[in-house]
Amino acid sequence: xxxxSSAFWDxxxxxxxxxxxPKTATxxxxxxxxxxxxxxxxxAHNRPAFVDYINSRGCRVYKNGMSAGGRIANCLDQDxxxxxxxxxxxxxxxxxxxxxxxxxxxxxxxxxxxxRQQNKQxxxxxxxxxxxxxxxxxxxxxxxxxxxxxxxxxxxxxxEYFPLQVLRRMNQVYYLSxxxxxEPTRQAEIS
Numbered sequence: 001x002x003x004x005s006s007a008f009w010d011x012x013x014x015x016x017x018x019x020x021x022p023k024t025a026t027x028x029x030x031x032x033x034x035x036x037x038x039x040x041x042x043x044a045h046n047r048p049a050f051v052d053y054i055n056s057r058g059c060r061v062y063k064n065g066m067s068a069g070g071r072i073a074n075c076l077d078q079d080x081x082x083x084x085x086x087x088x089x090x091x092x093x094x095x096x097x098x099x100x101x102x103x104x105x106x107x108x109x110x111x112x113x114x115x116r117q118q119n120k121q122x123x124x125x126x127x128x129x130x131x132x133x134x135x136x137x138x139x140x141x142x143x144x145x146x147x148x149x150x151x152x153x154x155x156x157x158x159x160e161y162f163p164l165q166v167l168r169r170m171n172q173v174y175y176l177s178x179x180x181x182x183e184p185t186r187q188a189e190i191s
Contacts, residue, residue: 062140114138
């Protein structure tokens with residue numbers, strides 16, 4: 001709701017923003033991205049439940065329980081209804097929504113890519129004279145990085161994948177809301 005997002009923004013801006021920003025500035029909102037999911041915003045007494053949940057979905061928690069690596073699709077059991085609902089709620093948050101590549105098509109954790117990167121990292125560390133076990137060369141962020149197969153992309157873009165339909169519709173609504181703000185007399189239809 002407007003009150004909830006306003007209260008969130010008031011708290012966030014007073015606590016974390018130190019620079020003066022123009023009144024016309026806005027933030028980019030991210031649901032997923034190339035780096036880790038920071039768990040420090042979750043209250044300490046609730047964090048163990050989140051850690052258990054994330055780990056149980058094939059993602060990895062690291063940095064003493066403060067960061068996690070993994071795809072949104074995995075965190076939502078690769079359920080198109082849950083992913084679509086997450087996108088819907090995401091578009092209701094303040095800021096300009098930005099979707100990380102692959103999230104729009106439900107791309108899951110990329111274990112193969114993460115293992116390849118782990119082996120590369122291990123070899124580099126060995127060449128540098130760092131004696132480290134290969135398991136310690138694993139970077140959980142590599143789970144949500146790497147290539148997407150053309151086959152999966154094509155099937156999703158040309159199919160009826162619900163989360164992608166939600167994103168397309170929400171993009172239309174978002175665009176129309178921007179037109180409404182800049183040109184209040186203009187009307188448009190969503191088909």
